[in-house]
Amino acid sequence: MTRTFSKDTLTVGLAQIAPVWLDRAGTMSKILNQVRAAREAGCHLVAFGEGLLPGYPFWIERTNGAAFNSTVQKEIHAHYLDQAVQIEAGHLDALCKTAKENEIAVVLGCIERPSDRGGHSLYASLIYIDAAGVIQSAHRKLMPTYEERLTWSPGDGHGLRTHKLGDFTVGGLNCWENWMPLARAAMYGLGEDLHVAVWPGGSHNTKDITRFIAIESRSYVLSVSGLMRASDFPKDTPHLSSILSKEDDVLANGGSCIAGPDGKWIVEPLDGKEELIVATIDHRRVREERQNFDPSGHYSRPDVLQLKMNRQRQSVISFDE
DSSP: OOOOOOSSEEEEEEEEOOOOTTOHHHHHHHHHHHHHHHHHTTOSEEEOOTTTBTOOOTTGGGTTTTOTTOHHHHHHHHHHHHHSBOGGGTTTHHHHHHHHHHTOEEEEEEEEOOGGGTSSSBEEEEEEEOTTSOEEEEEEOSSOOGGGGGTBOOOOSTTOOOEEETTEEEEEEEGGGGGOHHHHHHHHHTTOOEEEEEESSOHHHHHHHHHHHHHHHTSEEEEEEOEEEGGGSOTTOTTHHHHTOSSOSEEEEEEEEEEOTTSOEEEEEEESSOEEEEEEEEHHHHHHHTTTOOTTTTTOOTTTOOOOOOOOOOOSOOOOO
């Protein structure tokens, strides 16, 4: 039986979990369990942190990731490639099937190894799977942040899209993309009123910008983060002793949270533990807050200021046949 939506309301889940680091199959098992748990909790949407499948590249800043021609960096990167997600190879099929069986939409941060870019470079991608189990968009992060550029490649605008879910229009961005004014403006212009910001983990990232985006856009903002502690690393991780040579135990402390369209907390940042955060949000609050400010509607001036967006999937080759 197809699930129905109550007028105006939507129940959302933020799955703040640690991956089975650099283990695609092990991490996918945890993700599927969270999808089922979210469905049991009545959620229509469940979201996961940036790069969760199969994990964020925590080794870079801990193992001299900028060292050129380093055997260590090559070995870890090759392992990362092996565990990354290739959508066309069926690596998300089980997740699509579970989303369909549970009639729940999924937002997932993953490390993508796309064959349309040769199959040997990595992208931090934000995947939207609808409640029918269909991948509707795969947004490759426009600009990896700082040391991320040593393992991730710059993406493109192809996946900058929004999706209807009940009365809401859902969109999202990866981590520091949320600081890019024009990326945010693109999502607002596409009608977004439920923004999903995904992070590798850290309330230092989420505690300010979550509320700021909510106030700027007059939208609900879900910030969903991963979690990573020294104890979460599998014992067979390549070069584990070097990665854990620093004394701090926590590499990503979570910080998942939800702000309403007035910028006030619905769920304050949650630190330090794995948890499925569940909340019910009301679209009426969006309509109320848009009364005095609508960034792409009555408070815009397209005759003066416009954004041009290129949504073409980038490639090094085109065919004329």
